[in-house]
Amino acid sequence: MFFSAFSNLGQGFGVALQPMNLLYCFSGVLLGNIVGVLPGMGVLSTISILLPLTFAMKPVGAVLMIAGIYYGAQYGGAICSILLNLPTHPPHAVTCLDGFPMTQQGRGGAALGITMLASFVGASFGITEMIFFAPVLSQWALKFNSADIFSLMVLGLLAGSTLAKGSPLKGISMTLIGLLVGTIGTDVSTGMTRFTFGAPDLDDGVEIVALALGLFGLAEFLKSINRLEAVEARKAKIGFRDMRPTRAELKRAAFPIMRGTLIGAMCSLIPGTGPTIASFVAYAAEKKMSRTPERFGRGMIEGVAAPEAATHSSVQGDFIPTMSLGIPGDATMALLLGALVIQGITPGPMLISEHPDIFWGLIASFWIGNILLILLNVPLIGVWVRLLRLPYKYLYPSALFFICVGVYSTNNSMFEVSETIAIGLVGYLLVFLDFHPAPMLLGFILGPRLEESFRRAMELSGGHFSVFVTRPISAVFLGVASLVILLQVALLLLRPRSGISNVRRTLGSSTISVERAKPVPAERKT
Amino acid sequence: MRKMTKILVALVMCLFAVQARADDYPSRPIRLVVPFDAGGSVDTIARVLAEKVRQELGQPVIVENRGGAGGIIAFQEVVNAKPDGYTIILGASSYTTIAALYNLSFDPVKDITPITLINHGPLIITVNAKSPVKNLANFVQALKANPHSMSFGAPGVGSASDFSAYRFEQASGTSMVHVPYKSDGLVLEALLSGEIQVAFASGPALVPMLTSGMLRAVAVTSPTPWPTLPNLPSITTVAPGSGYVAWHGVWGPAGMPPAVVAKLNKAFDDAVESPDVQKLFRTDLREPATSTPQEFGQVIVHDIAQWKAVAKQANLKLH
Known part of the structure; x- marks a missing residue:
């Protein structure tokens, strides 16, 4: 199996390296990269606009180009998150948490460098996974049913509870608000609408792009309005010599990149998850494993590396169910399959054997595309960072304009633009009161899946709660979840006194760490 | 300045007046609303047909995805559009199930102008x-x-x-x-x-x-x-009387000029005849279908009535 994979891959490179296909791959990733950087264009709208162009192309070229736009956009997506706190694509919302503080400390260029490295490693793993295990893995993914997904979501929420910085109570309340916001819209189990107040625009729930851009981008924008001087001062700190990550930073990022890659690879295989959940889980895992969790959210390179690696590994892995089952994982994948159908090729379990040129050509083009993206982006880091030199009065209003266009283009809906503005105002209030938006976004993403899979599991089992423990996969997840809770409780109970002093020490060290974090860029300049 | 504005408004109105005449139709791009997100079979079909109809009518046909609320947002938008033939919708038989279940803000039969069926197929x-x-x-x-x-x-x-x-x-x-x-x-x-x-x-x-x-x-x-x-x-x-054939079809807002409807009906019917469109339909186990606007209207009325009866018997109620 392994040897045939290699010879097939060789054949794939033969296809992907044909000059025309190479050109399509290049134009795809270039376009995707631009779309990813600009908050104003969604991947989905770009591909749907270009779809008629592919009618006249050969199927391989069409697929390479569309796929290139899809993963190319992920490379660009991190740039605005890190430099402007604008998560133009939801998976990169987590990257804001530590990426933007790094920019404020003048290390934005280094964060971008690490991001590119993490992206490439993550994507490479995702591609390798696809080469060797695509058919096996798609079978494995089908073993998950609703009860298992419910238990996995429980574990995810638990892991996510560590996302909060500051008061745990505030973190929990934000997660709960996120869960509640997630219930807005049509309830899948009954078809009834909840909390829509009769507005059909809310029938499908709150748009995730609106929520992410409102909570992070817009709230940040409102926050900076009254602090112009602070922003100008921050800008001055960006030194061009600081563009490359230091050796120490590379060393610190190495393991988070590997862990993030693995988490992303797992998430791409479990139905109902995907890049956004992968990046959240990767961040939470890093924070949980870190010896200095209190420093997360203040510009930790680990907090940028792990989620970015997870996103990219998951994005490439997402092609597995799409290509091997013919069932699209999301709307963009549906368009990719649509392009194949228009070309007269039926995607599905027989695609790999019937059209090896398409499947293996696509995989080979992934490698080529990712290398092209690295070549494109690394020299451009300096240009992106220079963006911050633009006067604040031009930069933010234009970003705001692109936010509006971007939100509008996701569903051609004006309603969602006002939704973003409303969320931004609420988000500003929350940030002002020291509530952090990340746990809310996590609750919003996991909540609906948690509820849907719980109710479906109940419907299928005839109302027996035992399904959650009798199914092995589900039992394992729940077991791990209860172990985590027990450990936390045990730690508190066994060492009641040191527990308190621990808190004190943490608080103490966090203030120290902030003081310590600040002089770093200054040291480097000398 | 105000005079200028008035002249401009008058000019624009003239333009519209000219465009409303059927023999000139279409003189500008046609908006084809799809009540689903991009990707998926209805969207794919719409994009392929849009290309064919463009060749036939000589004006671009722009596909606009207005997914959401099972299509209700798109249905509403088309009902409220000007019935000049420049805003039409390519929808599926889900229109009739929604019409049977929900209290819509419009009349699902009287507030639309049926244009033509495109294809049909069983589940x-x-x-x-x-x-x-x-x-x-x-x-x-x-x-x-x-x-x-x-x-x-x-x-x-x-x-x-x-x-x-x-x-x-x-x-x-x-x-x-x-x-x-x-x-x-x-x-x-x-x-x-x-x-x-x-x-x-x-x-x-x-x-x-x-x-x-x-x-x-x-x-x-x-x-x-x-x-x-x-x-x-x-x-x-085994279940007498339970036959059902799903369809895709094109309609517009109520009150479209019959000549425009006839032109669109012919354009879509011709588009459906092309071999690559038929091949596309067959990947979905569907067969191309053509109909007069009246026949399509009857299909809609029949389906809505039938689903209402089923919903009543199954005690399904939403909203």
């Missing part, structure tokens, strides 16, 4: 390849012996597939557990994983799974066996 009653159910007789027998012993996966409460299954149960005296999912794709995944036992399926992902032997087709919902699937019996043999 396929499908089970996992490992299922003990081998054929239709088997299936009904198993359900009669143990009511509620099988879970039926529906792509949403009140979808055509959901309704069609209720109708089958009512007519055959059987019952299944209805388990709603968010999309057709998720229903197929659940069927493959064995989480559900049966689906009334359609869509491009289905055919390769049937031919590769992962899933097994048991029957079709059309009143008679479907021409391209001669080996599958119709469900009407």
Whole structure:
């Protein structure tokens, strides 16, 4: 199996390296990269606009180009998150948490460098996974049913509870608000609408792009309005010599990149998850494993590396169910399959054997595309960072304009633009009161899946709660979840006194760490 | 300045007045609304047809995705649009299930101008390849012996597939557990994983799974066996009167000039004749269909009435 994979891959490179296909791959990733950087264009709208162009192309070229736009956009997506706190694509919302503080400390260029490295490693793993295990893995993914997904979501929420910085109570309340916001819209189990107040625009729930851009981008924008001087001062700190990550930073990022890659690879295989959940889980895992969790959210390179690696590994892995089952994982994948159908090729379990040129050509083009993206982006880091030199009065209003266009283009809906503005105002209030938006976004993403899979599991089992423990996969997840809770409780109970002093020490060290974090860029300049 | 504005307004009005005349139609791009997100079979069909109709009418046909609320947002937008033929919609039979279930802000029959049917096809009653159910007789027998012993996966409460299954149960005296999912794709995944036992399926992902032997087709919902699937019996043999054929069609707001309707009807009917369009339909197990606007209108009226009766009997109520 392994040897045939290699010879097939060789054949794939033969296809992907044909000059025309190479050109399509290049134009795809270039376009995707631009779309990813600009908050104003969604991947989905770009591909749907270009779809008629592919009618006249050969199927391989069409697929390479569309796929290139899809993963190319992920490379660009991190740039605005890190430099402007604008998560133009939801998976990169987590990257804001530590990426933007790094920019404020003048290390934005280094964060971008690490991001590119993490992206490439993550994507490479995702591609390798696809080469060797695509058919096996798609079978494995089908073993998950609703009860298992419910238990996995429980574990995810638990892991996510560590996302909060500051008061745990505030973190929990934000997660709960996120869960509640997630219930807005049509309830899948009954078809009834909840909390829509009769507005059909809310029938499908709150748009995730609106929520992410409102909570992070817009709230940040409102926050900076009254602090112009602070922003100008921050800008001055960006030194061009600081563009490359230091050796120490590379060393610190190495393991988070590997862990993030693995988490992303797992998430791409479990139905109902995907890049956004992968990046959240990767961040939470890093924070949980870190010896200095209190420093997360203040510009930790680990907090940028792990989620970015997870996103990219998951994005490439997402092609597995799409290509091997013919069932699209999301709307963009549906368009990719649509392009194949228009070309007269039926995607599905027989695609790999019937059209090896398409499947293996696509995989080979992934490698080529990712290398092209690295070549494109690394020299451009300096240009992106220079963006911050633009006067604040031009930069933010234009970003705001692109936010509006971007939100509008996701569903051609004006309603969602006002939704973003409303969320931004609420988000500003929350940030002002020291509530952090990340746990809310996590609750919003996991909540609906948690509820849907719980109710479906109940419907299928005839109302027996035992399904959650009798199914092995589900039992394992729940077991791990209860172990985590027990450990936390045990730690508190066994060492009641040191527990308190621990808190004190943490608080103490966090203030120290902030003081310590600040002089770093200054040291480097000398 | 004000005079200038007035002149401009007058000029623009003249332009519109000219455009409203049917012999000049179409003199500017036509907006083809699709009540679903980009990707997916209706969107794909719309994009291919838009290209063909552009060649026929000589004006660009711009596909606009207005997904959301099962299409209600798009339906509303088209009903409120100017009936000049520049805003039309390519929708599916889900229009009639929604019209039967929801209190809409418009009249689903009187507030639209039917233009033409595009294609039609049955839903396929499908089970996992490992299922003990081998054929239709088997299936009904198993359900009669143990009511509620099988879970039926529906792509949403009140979808055509959901309704069609209720109708089958009512007519055959059987019952299944209805388990709603968010999309057709998720229903197929659940069927493959064995989480559900049966689906009334359609869509491009289905055919390769049937031919590769992962899933097994048991029957079709059309009143008679479907021409391209001669080996599958119709469900009407065990559930009389429960035949159902899903369709795609084009309509616009009420009050469109008949000449414009005729022009669009011809343009779409011609587009459907082209071999590559027909090939595209067949990946979805559908056959091209043409109709007069009146015939299409009758299909809509008939389907809505039929689903209302099913909903009443199954005690389905939303909103």
